[in-house]
Amino acid sequence: MNKIRWIISLLFYVVTLRGQLPASHIYQLEIITDAQQQRRLQHLTLLTSNNPNGYNNHPHLAGDSLLFYSRAKAGDLNPDIYKLNLLNGKLVPFTKTPEGEYSAIIGPNIKDIHILRMEFWPGDTLQRIWTLPLNGQNQGKPLFINRTNIGYFRWVAANGVITFELGNPTTLWYRKTDESISTMITEMPGRCFRVSNNELLYFLQKAKPGEPSFIYRTKATYTPESPKIPIIMPLNQQEDFAVFKDGTLIMAEGNKIYQFHPDKNANWELLADLSRYPIKKISRLEINEPENKLVLVAQ
Numbered sequence: 001m002n003k004i005r006w007i008i009s010l011l012f013y014v015v016t017l018r019g020q021l022p023a024s025h026i027y028q029l030e031i032i033t034d035a036q037q038q039r040r041l042q043h044l045t046l047l048t049s050n051n052p053n054g055y056n057n058h059p060h061l062a063g064d065s066l067l068f069y070s071r072a073k074a075g076d077l078n079p080d081i082y083k084l085n086l087l088n089g090k091l092v093p094f095t096k097t098p099e100g101e102y103s104a105i106i107g108p109n110i111k112d113i114h115i116l117r118m119e120f121w122p123g124d125t126l127q128r129i130w131t132l133p134l135n136g137q138n139q140g141k142p143l144f145i146n147r148t149n150i151g152y153f154r155w156v157a158a159n160g161v162i163t164f165e166l167g168n169p170t171t172l173w174y175r176k177t178d179e180s181i182s183t184m185i186t187e188m189p190g191r192c193f194r195v196s197n198n199e200l201l202y203f204l205q206k207a208k209p210g211e212p213s214f215i216y217r218t219k220a221t222y223t224p225e226s227p228k229i230p231i232i233m234p235l236n237q238q239e240d241f242a243v244f245k246d247g248t249l250i251m252a253e254g255n256k257i258y259q260f261h262p263d264k265n266a267n268w269e270l271l272a273d274l275s276r277y278p279i280k281k282i283s284r285l286e287i288n289e290p291e292n293k294l295v296l297v298a299q
Contacts, residue, residue: 021055021072021079022299027279028067028086029272029294031287037246041257041272041294047084050091055079058102059295061288067295068094068104068113081115095132107131108158114143116150127166129153143177154195156220162193162201172203174222185222190239192284195220202243204234213237215249232260235268242285242294252282252296 026048029041047067048056053074060068065087072079078100084091095101100118107114112131119126126148132140143161144150152164156174162185163173172189175182190204190213201220207213212233219226234241234251235258241251248261251268255275258268274282284297 021076023053023074024055024057024283024297024299026056026059026067026069027296027298029296031292031294033291039244039248039259039271044274044277047086047295057284057297058104059284059286059297060104060106061286061293061295062106063289064293068106070102070104078118081113094136103152105153105155106134108155111135114153114155116153127151129161129163144175144179147175152191152193154193156195156199156201160221162195162220164189164191164193174201174220183222183224185218186228190234192240194241194243196243196247197245202231202241202249204239204241215241231262232268240282240284242287244287244291250285250287250294252285254281255279255298257282257285257296 025046028045028047030043032040032042051071051073055072056069058070062068065085067084067086068081070079071082078098079102080096081094081101081104082091083094099120101115103116105114111134113134115130115132117128117130119128127150128148129143129150130140131143147163149166150163151166154162156162159177161175161177163175165171165173169187170189171187172185172193173182174185186205188206190206193201193203195201199220201218201222202215204215205213214233215231216228217231218228235253238251238253241249243249248259250257250259250271256270257272259271260268279298282296282298286295
């Protein structure tokens, strides 16, 4: 990996030049939806109290009971993926390697989990998607052997992947797993993007000079003819958001969470105020498949 990509990679993961991972925590909120489809968030729970000064990030909820996330103790340079049973509180390492591992996501076949691994080779650093069996029977393999600059990814059905790829500029791609299709969606995307159950892609387009940033919607099975529909401007240049199945977006600013639906709201509306808790800044947001739990990363 050349020097430019290495520097971008370090900034991308918010790692200082000394290699110190930022301290962060993961919290859970219950999602309550009433008969009128109005939502509220309640019962904030800290899930990472056993690593109080460490790095706890990139959460992924599997159903109601399992949380996969990246974890490193204070002073460690590279995180591993951990698995937390939310029913009994049991925490176990899922990976234990010299590499840095992020962004665990259960695969479409439900038998595999996919992670972003930062591999340290002599004279080079690779960032690839790895496929690992959930039962731990083998050490897994890269999904795309020659795609070595991937920063984030999301699945599209059973054989497609949206990839955020490092470079100058950064780019967003739709790729088939056999690489029979590789189509660039945009340049200079935000780090956050989401794929809905009906295969719509929501992504943040960073601003060009003199223009506002916007969250857009398009087809996840993207082609150059797919229309890109602007949805709303992000909150004060925030990047992280999540999307409910009905198309409602949520985004945080500081210690408050907001929601927006293009057919129901004129602008972002307050969904939850967490200012009474020891939370200063919320970043990543993840909704589980049943849409009854929300996990968030906060400092």
